[in-house]
Amino acid sequence: MEDQFPRQWMWSEAFAMLDRAERMHRQFVRPAGARPVGWEPPVDVLETERMTLVLVALPGVDPSEVLARIEGDELVVSGSRAYPPEMRTAVIHRLELPQGRFERRVRLPPGRYAAIERSSAHGCLMIALTKEA
Incomplete structure (x- = not known):
C-alpha cells in the first residue's frame, strides 16, 4: 500500500500542472475579436x-x-x-x-x-x- 502513495501524489501533481498550463494557454491565446475575460x-x-x-x-x-x-x-x-x-x-x-x-x-x-x-x-x-x- 505504501507504494501507492507516491504514485497517486505524482498523478495528482501532474494533473494540477496540466490544469495550470491549460489555463495559462487560454489566458494568452484568445480568438481574434474576443472580449476580455x-x-x-x-x-x-x-x-x-x-x-x-x-x-x-x-x-x-x-x-x-x-x-x-x-x-x-x-x-x-x-x-x-x-x-x-x-x-x-x-x-x-x-x-x-x-x-x-x-x-x-x-x-x-x-x-x-x-x-x-x-x-x-x-x-x-x-x-x-x-x-x-
Whole structure:
C-alpha cells in the first residue's frame, strides 16, 4: 500500500500542472475579436451513454443570464457576476468571489449533440448535452 502513495501524489501533481498550463494557454491565446475575460469558473464534465453533463460553479449568478453554446468541439459558457447592491454601503472585510465577466471553454467528449438543457442546483449551472443517436 505504501507504494501507492507516491504514485497517486505524482498523478495528482501532474494533473494540477496540466490544469495550470491549460489555463495559462487560454489566458494568452484568445480568438481574434474576443472580449476580455475576468475569470473562469471551475467545471466538472461527466459522460454517460446518452449525454454529457457539464456542471459550472456559478454561485450568485442568475442561470438565465448565462450563455451556453457549442463551438466546434467546445462548450462555451459565458456571462457576468455583478456585485450585490449592498456593496455600495458595506464595510468590506474580505472579497474572494470573482466578479465581472467570465467565460469558460470546455472541450467536449467526441460526438454530436442534439440538444442543450439547462438547470441549476446548489450554486451550479447544470448543462445536459443530449447525444445524437
